[in-house]
Amino acid sequence: MKFRELSSGRQVEVQLQQQGSTIQARIGGAVAQIGRQLLPDGAMLIEIGAVRVRAFAARAADSIVVSVGPHSFTFVPLKASRGASRSGLANPLVTAPMPGKVLKILVAEGDQVEAGQPLITMEAMKMETTLAAEGAARIKRIPVSEGQMIDAGAVLIELSPLDSSKP
């Protein structure tokens, strides 16, 4: 399956090759092996190089959360091909990273934006966070308004690629 890891933004494709006392996986074009041992509490000991680490993975709502020792990851499964990737826009949706309130909308539908340009400011836990464009794009739709309370993952802004003439 192909995943996008939410924190780092890294994409990765994994195929398990064999089940046994060792996990064999094809990952990023190479074959990796991980030794593993199931623990009574549902966790797993895995072997990374010469180091043994306690790990756990579980499916949450739309993602898979994974711990490898003190590291935490969130993987979102990606469809093999997607409209957005065709257009060259990594992610056509700007979504709320956490629940909170929309403070200020800094762009309007139809605007053309540059990479890094601030799009929207939200407040959560009494702190302001400004979300910026990941690449050049056009603002397609803004389904939220200032002052609105939003959940984590809510779509704040829809983008379209610049070569699209329709706003």
Next chain:
Amino acid sequence: MKFRELSSGRQVEVQLQQQGSTIQARIGGAVAQIGRQLLPDGAMLIEIGAVRVRAFAARAADSIVVSVGPHSFTFVPLKASRGASRSGLANPLVTAPMPGKVLKILVAEGDQVEAGQPLITMEAMKMETTLAAEGAARIKRIPVSEGQMIDAGAVLIELSPLDSSKP
């Protein structure tokens, strides 16, 4: 239901009267109330007098294990009426309190024994434990032999009441 608590040997009969935010129970002829709150990890806070205690209960193989704070209990459900209780013998079976080895059998089938008389010595964790008769009885059957490895709960000796003329 009627239970015997294994550590103390106490017997108790409980009937739940109502389910709600408070547990109402008829226990030992009286009605008791316990406030309760479910915790995310499956445990429960209960209120005993003015004290709130964390508690947990689970069914094990033949018993129900219960914790009330640092206290641990093992309850065995009792049938309402039992052959053994008719005969006046609290428990017609001497069972192994833990896994181990039979060291010495101190009585023979057909013997008449007194309350407190040593019946059998077993070894577990390198310590010797001698099991004694809880009341006067006759040895009906000894299904184990010296040197035999036994599991916890294994029947070591069967007793019959003294008024029974058959050995």
Next chain:
Amino acid sequence: MPRFRTRRINKLLIANRGEIALRIIRTARALGLHTIAVYSEADADSPHLAAAHEAHLIGPAEARHSYLNIQSILDAARAAGADAIHPGYGFLSESPEFARAVDQAGLIFVGPPPQVLAAAGDKVGARQLAQRAGVPVVPGTETADAATARSFAVLTGYPILIKAAAGGGGRGMRVVHDESALDAALQAAGREAQAAFSDGRLFLEKYLTAPRHIEVQILGDAHGRVIAMGERECSLQRRHQKIVEESPAPAISAQMRATIIDAAATLAAAVGYQNAGTVEFLVDGDNFYFLEINARLQVEHPVTELRFDYDLVAAQLAIAARQPLIEPPPPRGHAIECRVYAEDAHNDFRPAGGSVLYLQLPAGPGIRVDTWLAPAIEIGTHYDGLLAKVIAYGADRDEARRRMLAALDEFVLTGVTHTAAFLRDLIASEGFARGEFSTTFVSEFLPDWRPSDETFKAAAILAELAAQSGTAAPARRWNGAGAVSRRRSPWEALGDFSLWSRR
């Protein structure tokens, strides 16, 4: 004089949540007090309820209607028959209004008296107080309208720092690097300050680019006795909030240490300090500057407790009961605290939430973990995202540091994005080992930080395993019902396992 008679505390209400509520409850229980928890609707399953003798609902999730709601807390105190209230840190802990209301309700406020809170809370007034006491302050202004700001900036040069007059915890704070950003920063800081403290007033300071942040624990009793008990190094910060603290401060001279501790005691005496508090300083080369007085128990108080073998919460309660201060023994050893937050270190420490799906907390010699984490609880984003404080104590800094590293390696929490791995690597860094760092260290360290490629790939493989586990039966270990069955986990659905480690 009645002021000098001791008062008895029997029933203590803890007007807080999270790890600090649990920490206060533990000391109170050990002292034999009856403990009363309060909680908002968002915290109905929170572990601090279960730890107390009783718990009272004080309102909805939004803090201003619950943990910041003075009336609601006083109602709970009255209903429970409390005779004292401990405010913890944050929320109402530094509110003179709250302290006064508690007092007027005939209850004991476990903290400084209202007039001390007011004096410490007025950051501008505290600067003036320090100046009068001969303690240096960072050059700055007393107000921050656009005109004042512009002329101050011209005078001292950029960068300048905007701060909230009622501030704390980095809220309403902004660094401005050039004039073009000034107006927007003033507005944003004002809004944040208004939201956080209901007080939008700001002031300005020259921004020291790479100072150390060092603070001193102070204690004062009702009989006029004030002491300063050791310093804490708190330079490791993100978003102007501390994430690693230690005591003693490494790499400052004995003379600087003595000077700062002395200045703290002087200031504490000058404001007639009572109960526990902290005096914060910036150290820049051979100079030091008074920053502010935090009139509360500090998040990082455990490092002082371990070094001095002194329970600061017990001391707060004794002081509130008007008992005379007990002199701490001389300090010993070294303590380090790491704060694990529900945040994403990869994305500017953005707050995160979730459920605790798996948890293993560190333990071992010299390790103390102050936390409210527990199996299966929900971590919301209504409140501060502090999950756990991992505190390592050792005979010297090196032992404490090595114990901390081993402890963070043991920290496993699945279901919430958290900062344990980042902290682990920060503590493992050469800069930290040398003890040579300033407030810029975290932001310098952060950009290059990421998990090793092996770790990332292993995680991806486990994600694939979990994805394939399909409708695997849930684990039955923790069911609490029926016979105990063998474990079931996503891994098991994938076929035969043999122990990898049986070589």
Next chain:
Amino acid sequence: MPRFRTRRINKLLIANRGEIALRIIRTARALGLHTIAVYSEADADSPHLAAAHEAHLIGPAEARHSYLNIQSILDAARAAGADAIHPGYGFLSESPEFARAVDQAGLIFVGPPPQVLAAAGDKVGARQLAQRAGVPVVPGTETADAATARSFAVLTGYPILIKAAAGGGGRGMRVVHDESALDAALQAAGREAQAAFSDGRLFLEKYLTAPRHIEVQILGDAHGRVIAMGERECSLQRRHQKIVEESPAPAISAQMRATIIDAAATLAAAVGYQNAGTVEFLVDGDNFYFLEINARLQVEHPVTELRFDYDLVAAQLAIAARQPLIEPPPPRGHAIECRVYAEDAHNDFRPAGGSVLYLQLPAGPGIRVDTWLAPAIEIGTHYDGLLAKVIAYGADRDEARRRMLAALDEFVLTGVTHTAAFLRDLIASEGFARGEFSTTFVSEFLPDWRPSDETFKAAAILAELAAQSGTAAPARRWNGAGAVSRRRSPWEALGDFSLWSRR
């Protein structure tokens, strides 16, 4: 002289299991060592495997084929490339043969050299050594055939004490109160000693009816330096095995303390002691008697570690590497340890086994828990039943005692009958609070001990609730597969719950 050169330890094999294996692994990891666990087939799921860098199977459940199997352990050490072996306590820790075999395999034994182990292990020889050094011993014999025993008993009067010459941990020990019981006791003790130590030799001592058991921690390095670092009070015992220990010992005079510590240092020097060990004494009024030398890390070592801020395992490793002893700082505060066993206090502390179905361990300021307990593990009865050591440290005895009480109240473990509640009530007793107790205290306290009626009834009600829960779906919190669902527990099957505490 090559003997005085330091040796380097990089890879440490821990030839033990349970809490002590975890405790040693934690210090070793903090020191940056590569750690190697060993395990029997019964321990394949045991937490000490997961804590180490690697783990090796050394045999079946029966200890003499695994944890007591010298060859199997040396094979694992060779396979893993270990350069040192820490034996923990129990098992092979005091075996001169093992120490010699480790040495001959070219590895470092983290413990005393074989000749010191042999001298300390010969209880009769150790008595002679003490007498030569001018340290008083309990009147006794050097053998224990029936004739010797009878004439010794006639001479000193009953009760007399039978002890194993190779003894330790109460194994092979019997109190004989009159002649009729003598023969049976000698036989049982001999069998037990033979089974435990492969050495059935016994000796006799006058049985002191109500002494205190006080011991002294000793440390010696490879360079001839020997120190004694404080005493531990260990009078609270069941079946001649300690269950509560503390340091300093309450209610002994400063003079007695100094005399005992001095005697320990003298004896340690007399045997040329190296590494960590303990000298045990009985104190009876104004008299004290040497009992034995335990040539190993003691179960109760954490109380000394906390008071002296000194990692004894790190010291053992340093000494084994021939580094010079590091002087401990002066002691501070008070520490108490309670050992929670998988035993039934109601039935002569009979061993118990089971699965960990629910677990909440204590935490908080001053609390350290050394344990191998973890969710869902199996507790077998193959080995010693020690589950957890709860250790409370405080500025004084009263603070430590109160923290211990609060900690034991937090200890919840379902699925295995254990002694936490008994310990809690023992610590809460007036006799313990006063510090006035002897080795008879536990057996005097025990007969009247039982849970309150309210607690028993509440437990019975919960049992009925669990019985009625029928085929309730298992809890899904800990499933690790699929979406996280709301908790399901037996309670929930019974209908609508509202929060009891929302008043």
